[in-house]
Amino acid sequence: MKTLEDSNPGRQPHVRELINASRRQTLQAGAALLAAAWSAPGRAVDAPLLGFKPVPISRADTVTVPEGYTTQVIAPWGDPVGLAGAMPAFRWDAGNSADEQAAQLGMHHDGLHFFSLDGSRSGLLVMNHEYVDPDLLFPDGRAGWNAEKGRKSQAAHGVSVIEVREQGGRWEVVRPSRHARRITASTPMAVGGPAAGHPLLRTAADPAGQRILGTFNNCASGITPWGTYLTCEENFIGYFQPPAEPDAHQRRWGLRAGEQAWLRWHLHDERFDAGRHPNEPNRFGWVVEIDPFDPASTPIKRTALGRAAHEGATTVLTRDGRAVVYMGEDAANEYLYRFVSRDKVQPGGARANATLLDQGTLSVARFDADGRGRWLPLVHGQGPLTAANGFADQGEVLVKARQASDLLGATRMDRPEWTAVDRQGWAYCALTNHSRRGTSGQPGVDAANPRANNTMGQIIRWKEDGDHDGAVFSWNHFALAGDPAAERPEARGTIRGDAFGCPDGLWVDGRGVLWIQTDMSSSVMGRGEHAGLGNNAMLAADPATGEVRRFLVGPAGCEITGATATPDGRTMFINIQHPGEGPGDRNDPAQPRRYSNWPDQRPDGRPRSATVVIRRAGGGLIGS
Structure with missing residues (x-):
């Protein structure tokens, strides 16, 4: 979903903002840092990491991949996930009921991971579903909203777990499967960490603050070394x-007087009326941990990782075995976070590490102009995070992570999205865009966010001194996204290779390739400064040289998101989200195929998010 929130315009003074630096100076600094990045240590530059021929920019309603590669579509929205005794077929008129949707793959696939069951031949695909398009979810769209429509749209959110296997060179969803599972906006969730049971999480329906119904608007994801899936609200x-x-807290998190909820759930599910239940929004915005191998397990909201408009949760280990989680917050002027666990990861999988993410230190990033930065701990009692400033305890610091980060003077970023870590220890974050930066009431440019009216976005990266738990780090821009043919200099970027705009998804594969996925919104795709970039795409980058090649272009109106692979690196899975999205994120239910008819191309069909399987003809490592 294209974010609509901007709750931190930055009118207050910022101790680290470089508003006196000219745009020309900051762009030159970014280019110098990029040049330094090309000399990063690692694989020798004479051993090419990228071996495929790039694909051209495209506006076609199809998936384009390089010569010698094949694609296969599996697991589209509405197909059954494989629950025994509940496998309703998709109705092409979108007439499935709420109960049927609860047994089918949700809408708008996003974060994705393959958990192996039998090497590279079978496994579990776990994916989350970001949001729904009512104009395509129902035969008559948004008209006649009622309780059943509310229930169906809630059932189309959440997470799907499906079993997949390779048979004779083709992949298929196993149905039925004992692993199959749907988690929706009404699935019971447990709460872990310092905010569990906190007064700010208590409601009339849950006076203990320990049981939350559902997860929704799940964007990006992560996995843990102990074999669980992290989905981001x-x-x-x-x-x-x-x-x-x-009140001030609600406003800081984006609730505005006179505005309307995106969907009308509050009309038939009163917990979504923040006037009647003011603590209910505090129960969302968390990273949720799910054990994909145990369909009876309860998902857990890990409050120690902080509350945010989370996108991305990349987990790595310190040398002594503690977990480090990097997280972005996809909203204008918000922050980049890091969590370091108190305890070490234990052998024994999910059960042995059932509470590992409940104890540790959450920090927020500050990027300084000299290419150095610091992690600022969000710890109650340290610095300004005291009761006198509105933080009664650690739980309140975590619920109000934005306000805490404001007080600490963290760097306000251009919509931090997915995170990734490469084989040399550099951590990356995609900053997708911030078209209002530098305008009235908005923060000016700074070293980390060097462009006013930033329509194209950038990829920033950092590396801590010593280990991933280091307090200070070095940073640079891996690339400022853009189109070299753009008329405005600030929209041209510093990419070495194929142009792209609005980076979103990031993933580093087993060979060390940095995969970049784009999310230009339907309101700008093919228009203005984005006119020359075609449909959204996925690109492969070499972290050592900075080279970028376009690997895939998606169908009309879609976002490319989610990337994972089998352990042998010979099968890749990605998600195509919201093909056929109309301008302004709206569609016409009377003309569902107006903008796209992917993937089915049926005369009576409608566009559906789906997973794409990518392989090399005759075998071979993806991207080589």
Whole structure:
């Protein structure tokens, strides 16, 4: 979903903002840092990491991959996940019921991971579903909203677990499967960490603050070394009907008087009325941990990782075996976070590490102009994070992570999205864009965010001194996205190779390739400064040289998101989200195929998010 929230315009003074630096100076600094990045240590530059011929820019309603590669579509929205005794077929008129949707793959696939069952021949695909398009979810779209429509749209959110296997060179979804599972906006969730049971999480329906119904607007994801899936609750605030007069905390999290919830869940599910239940929004915006191998397990909201419009949760280990999680917050002027666990990862999988993410230190990033930075701990009692400043305890610091980060003077970023870590220890974050930076009431440019009216975005990266738990780090821009043919200099970028705009998804594969996925919104795709970039794409980058090659272009109106592979690196899975999305994220239910008819191309069909399987003809490593 294209974020609509901007709750931190930055009118307050910022101790680290470089508003006196000219745009020309900051762009030159970014280019110098990029040149330094090309000399990063690692694989010798005379051994090419990227071996495929790049594909051209395209506006076609299809998936384009390089010569010698094949694609296969599996697991589209509405297909059954494989629950025994509940496998309703997809209705092409979108007439499936709420109960049927709860047994089918959700809408708008996003974060994705392959968990092996039998090497590279079979496994579990776990994916989350970011949001729904009511104009395509129902035969008559948004008209006649009722309780059943609310239930169906809630059932189309959440997470799907499906079993897949390779048979004779083709992949298929196993149905039925004992692993199959749907997690939706009404699935019971447990709460772990310092905010569990906190007064700010208590409601009339849950006076203990220990049991939350559902997860939704799940964007990006991560995995843990102990074999669990992390799903990120992103633009959750738009699902709540604001009170008549929101208080300061509610306003800081995006609730505005007079605005309407994106969907009308509050009409038939009163917990989504923030005026009647002011603590309900505090129960969302968390990273949720799921054990994909145990369909009876309860998902857990890990509050020690902080509350945010989360997108991305990349986990790595310190040398002594503790978990480090890097997280972005996809909203204008918000922050980059890092969590370091107190304890070491133990052998024994999910059960042995059942509470590992409940104890540790959450920090927020500050990027300084000299290419250095620091992690600022969000710890109650340290610095300004005291009761006198509105933080009664650690739980309140975590619920109000934005306000805590404001006080600490963290760097306000251009919409941090996915994170990734390469084989040399550099951590990356995609900053997708911030078209209002530098305008009235918005922060000016700084070293980390060097462009006003930043329509194209950038990829920033950093490396801690010593280990991933280091307090200070060095940073640079891996690339400022853009089109070299753009008229405005600030929209041209510093990419070495194929142009792209609005980076979003990031993933580093087993060979060390950095995969970059783009998300130009439907309102700008093919227009203005984005006119020359075609449909959204996936590109492969060499972290050592900075070379970028376009590997895949998606169908009309879609976002490319989610990337994972089998252990042998010979099968890749990606997600195509919201093909056929119309301008302004709206469609016409009377003309569902107006903008796209991918993937089925049926005369009576409608566009559906789906997973694409990518392989090399005759075998071979993807990208080589």
